[in-house]
Amino acid sequence: MNKIWKKYRFLILRRLTQIAIMFLYIAANVWGWKILEGNLSSSKVVDTIPLSDPYAVLQIFAAGSIVGANALIGAFIVTLFYMLIGGRAFCSWVCPVNMVTDLANFIRRKGGFDKVEKKWWASRNIRYWAMGLSFIISFLLGTAAFEIVSPVSMTHRGLVFGMGFGWAAILTIFLFDLFVLKNGWCGHICPLGGFYSLVGRFSLFRVKHNQPNCTLCMKCKEVCPEKEVLFMIGKKSLSVNMGECTLCGRCVEVCDDDALNFSIREFVKKERKK
Amino acid sequence: MNNSKSLKEGEEMGKNKAPKNKERRRFLIQMAQNVAIATVGGLVWSAFVDEAKAAPLLLRPPGAKKEKDFISLCIKCGLCVEACPYDTLMLAKPGDNKPIGTPYFIPRDIPCYMCDDIPCVPPCPTGALDIDSVSEVKEGKRVFDITQMRMGVAIVDIKDCIAYWGIQCDACYRACPLLDKAIFMEYRQNERTGKHAKLLPVVDPDYCTGCGLCEHACVTEIAAIKVLPRDVALGKVGSHYVKGWQKSDERRLKGSKGIQTTVTPRSKKSAVESLNEGIDFE
Ligand code: SF4
């Protein structure tokens, strides 16, 4: 039991947060609970504190509209949180799509799919292109462009307000990640993930590698959804500073040799010395 | 397409001392590929977005801005939907064929009950629902006035409204929260019987809020009174007609140079003269 907890502690905590957040949204719509209302695009916490998706708000700006104060404050709070503390934690601790893509990745690993498809054929920078494009299209067409096609919004909005054909989008992502491209959606395409990668680039919470402990088993790289960020494994004691790290903690919990741990970002000077 | 790959191959090339401009060419080609893919993707994406945002026939929640601004502002959070105690509002789902995620209502199913305190408007975080359009600040206090909202306007289908057949029905009239203002009954003689009156529902767009209580109440199989978006249902006179019997409207003529006519050799004489010219009247 203890061993399971040790091996999966962050995974369990993440699933709990993800499910709890969605549950509170659903409870707000079904039973009128006032803890967390709305959805991940914009919400109200205990009927007072606004939270908004800063990427959606930026798209609305690009579309030529000035959003109201609540959406602005909400976007500001969320941005500040991820910028200072959370990094890209939205992706692994909040976003419900993460459960779908993690499942696809899990099946891939267990099924040995990765061995068949070894070559990377798509750039992990597509998401930044997609993000740029979304602003251009929002500007040209006067509406938040990614929000109209976003499978992320379709999922969290669908869970709370009715899915419609939204399940098709989720299934598409699942199959794409399972058969076409490893970590295809979250690791390559999703502009929201890209946005949070940029916002959280300098956040305080970081994973840190302790090279002397590393036995080069490479279990961490196997589970990491963004394995480029682990380039230092076995080479150098560095913290995982690339914004793409989702702070999921999978690498930390699979490492049997205590070579990876969560830490607070070190100051620049200290890093230079090493 | 692939940066990490290109880097690696670039390194290998460096080791083989391959000519540098080959590397540069590869880089330029990759750049061109990226731009081409982004352009094609962008065009498909735009076409889809353009298609998906057009929905002129939707009824929006109370206080909604003009459709164009509304579509641009609404962040699709559903806070308005959750605030409505009657479950009037819904968010468009994928497959509904409506701008995805935006709130709307179908009055025949559940109309808007015109709550005095308008719970649905203040929660809107983006201002897509404009609180100022349904309230006033009086002495530092916000006073809501739901009758100010203009979600749509009710239109009567006079062929299928049974009151226009001469059958007595005033279901819509009695359902209207603004009865005798937004909807009133007009008397007309029933020419078929010769001795009865018809009581006909007529809507005044100046007062109708588009709540749809009338549509909800209508007794015919498909409602003979329907709420449509105002942009769709209402016309516009334009500035070239003046209500000469209204002082305020007449004032619009002030400063105009009067009616300008084109002068031709014929128009020297009066119209009657000119038309009758050359006709022998005896
Ligand atoms: S990359 Fe996109 S879909 Fe994946 S977890 Fe992050 S926000 Fe969600």
Ligand code: SF4
């Ligand atoms: S580096 Fe570790 S925490 Fe970051 S994404 Fe990879 S597995 Fe998750």
Ligand code: SF4
């Ligand atoms: S005014 Fe009342 S009934 Fe009408 S949409 Fe708002 S909350 Fe619902």
Ligand code: SF4
């Ligand atoms: S509350 Fe405002 S932003 Fe949210 S769904 Fe309703 S209209 Fe859109």
Ligand code: SF4
């Ligand atoms: S929609 Fe019908 S019930 Fe509502 S104000 Fe207009 S006429 Fe009255």
